[in-house]
Ligand SMILES: Nc1ncnc2c1ncn2[C@@H]1O[C@H](COP(=O)(O)OP(=O)(O)OP(=O)(O)O)[C@@H](O)[C@H]1O
């Protein structure tokens with residue numbers, strides 16, 4: 001993976017720092033993710049992994065440094081803008097729209113593909129109805145892709161945790177992303193569900209051509225899935241490279257893997 | 263007598279429901295409490311009156327025009343007054359909307375004076391008889407229009423993605439933003455809808471109350487209705503509005519006419535003691 005190979009780079013984080021009051025949650029972090037890659041970020045609790053996702057998706061502004069997505073600077077842009085450029089994410093603590101069904105959650109994800117305006121929506125003419133039908137089919141298709149189409153009309157709050165996580169991924173895919181950020185997608189899943197999720201992630205990459213950025217604590221998951229792994233500790237990048245290389249890195253073993261090695 | 267009181271109470275209740283719906287829309291999306299909701303209804307009714315008397319539009323067109331122009335007024339208010347204060351604490355915004363209600367009343371007084379005007383009804387007031395019940399087409403028409411609009415709004419929220427996106431913003435604005443939803447645009451759209459619905463309420467009640475700048479006081483029973491149904495709940499606002507209209511009318515009819523105006527306060531007081539979350543509201547469960 002040539003770091004200078006800008007044609008293939010879809011996301012680059014360049015010397016980014018994030019401060020919360022006196023706390024430096026990220027300290028001059030730099031890395032690049034290539035198109036079609038599965039890139040994982042690991043590190044102990046509080047290392048700054050979620051903060052990294054937040055800065056990439058536009059929720060936080062970096063104190064210094066730049067974030068480039070498809071060659072354009074996105075740090076400082078509104079999250080909705082970044083989303084519409086083709087970045088989607090899930091959350092460590094589910095952020096589903098409660099009070100809505102699974103299908104409606106996915107429909108909300110497809111909002112940016114609307115072909116009609118707000119006032120035409122109020123009129124609800126045949127063109128609008130046609131488009132709404134198509135959108136619903138697409139949303140159903142996404143739920144099917146994740147294997148949860150049977151829950152389409154259930155309120156999300158009533159669904160089992162594993163299903164909710166899949167609905168959240170379907171909702172993110174509905175935005176039509178080029179890059180998908182998943183924050184601890186395997187947390188709280190049993191072994192079978194984790195295996196299925198690995199499969200799904202491969203399919204998201206292979207069938208949809210989506211680049212994936214993962215944060216995960218489950219080492220079997222990370223090592224089995226990732227093209228490259230980046231290790232974060234106290235806001236700094238300790239090591240980066242293929243899973244085998246990272247696993248063997250002495251600094252990593254000391255800081256992180258030493259206690260939770262698989 | 264009983265059924266007459268129920269039907270005319272229901273008609274008034276539909277007006278309360280529409281204004282309460284306007285309050286709830288804004289509250290659900292932005293958590294702002296808009297004290298100027300009643301004045302928005304009043305201005306809407308005056309705009310309809312102008313369309314009718316000065317432009318000589320038929321009543322139905324004048325009412326439709328009032329709804330559209332109210333939406334425009336809502337958009338202007340959102341842009342000029344609310345958006346600049348969006349990051350302020352909610353209490354400050356509440357005070358701003360109180361000021362707004364005074365400003366709207368004064369402006370309306372300047373333009374139309376503080377007199378009372380007879381407002382043309384969409385429907386005739388001459389009573390018709392259904393078996394033992396004597397009702398006015400005006401009451402029935404008011405109920406039909408209000409219920410139709412409410413059903414339309416529900417369909418909009420359910421079957422269009424703009425509606426779905428609005429609900430998403432109400433639930434979790436931050437996550438909605440990450441779906442590419444422009445939250446600020448949704449806030450503006452919510453003010454347009456809310457003002458349009460209130461404008462309709464104003465144009466529907468004006469034939470009954472006579473049009474005047476004091477009509478903004480309708481916000482008080484609307485608040486009571488929303489609290490009765492469950493503050494922040496759409497079905498609650500509607501059911502609460504209708505129930506309040508009927509309760510008020512029955513109390514006025516059977517007890518004493520003067521009690522009518524006190525009913526909203528008594529109802530709010532009663533609800534807050536017996537069932538603080540309202541009848542269709544959800545109990546707030548604090549996660550520890
Ligand atoms: N919004 C915030 N305000 C203040 N401090 C924050 C905020 N978000 C994160 N932090 C702090 O920044 C540091 C990094 O947090 P972050 O959530 O990024 O860690 P993480 O690597 O995702 O940890 P975990 O594995 O537990 O999810 C922590 O010390 C955290 O307390």
Ligand SMILES: [Mg+2]
Nearest residue numbers: 049050051092
């Ligand atoms: Mg985290």
